[in-house]
Amino acid sequence: MPLINWIDSYNINVSPVDTQHRGLADLINELHDAMLKGAGTSVIGEVVDRLVDYTVSHFDMEEELMRRYGYPGYDDHKREHEKLVQWVAPVQQAVRAGKRQVTVDVMKVLKEWFINHTQGIDRKMGPFLNDKGVC
Numbered sequence: 001m002p003l004i005n006w007i008d009s010y011n012i013n014v015s016p017v018d019t020q021h022r023g024l025a026d027l028i029n030e031l032h033d034a035m036l037k038g039a040g041t042s043v044i045g046e047v048v049d050r051l052v053d054y055t056v057s058h059f060d061m062e063e064e065l066m067r068r069y070g071y072p073g074y075d076d077h078k079r080e081h082e083k084l085v086q087w088v089a090p091v092q093q094a095v096r097a098g099k100r101q102v103t104v105d106v107m108k109v110l111k112e113w114f115i116n117h118t119q120g121i122d123r124k125m126g127p128f129l130n131d132k133g134v135c
């Protein structure tokens with residue numbers, strides 16, 4: 001059973017954002033599966049790298065959209081992105097070095113972040129972007 005079961009109501013009705021959110025959920029689920037299977041450091045590290053790269057590129061895309069249309073909540077939203085990046089960087093480094101395992105607790109943080117962020121601050125920008133013709 002996947003850690004994150006994608007449901008249609010997760011969509012915020014901005015298709016490039018929704019497509020990437022689904023991709024993020026898939027990668028978090030892939031990492032969860034690898035952890036449950038007891039995959040080795042190199043496999044887990046490779047999935048973590050892909051998850052981090054995808055997340056950073058997703059944040060860049062959202063921030064570019066917000067800047068392009070003058071979204072008033074840009075600064076707060078960007079700060080939330082930075083917080084996640086700052087949390088994940090040392091985790092990624094430690095996993096790569098074999099000094100830290102991806103545990104149930106790490107997966108719990110990722111799942112909670114995913115739900116809270118996409119259904120909170122991301123969802124808030126949906127109607128604004130829709131009004132600008134982005135959907």
Ligand code: FEO
Binds near residue numbers: 077118
């Ligand atoms: Fe979808 Fe703000 O990250």
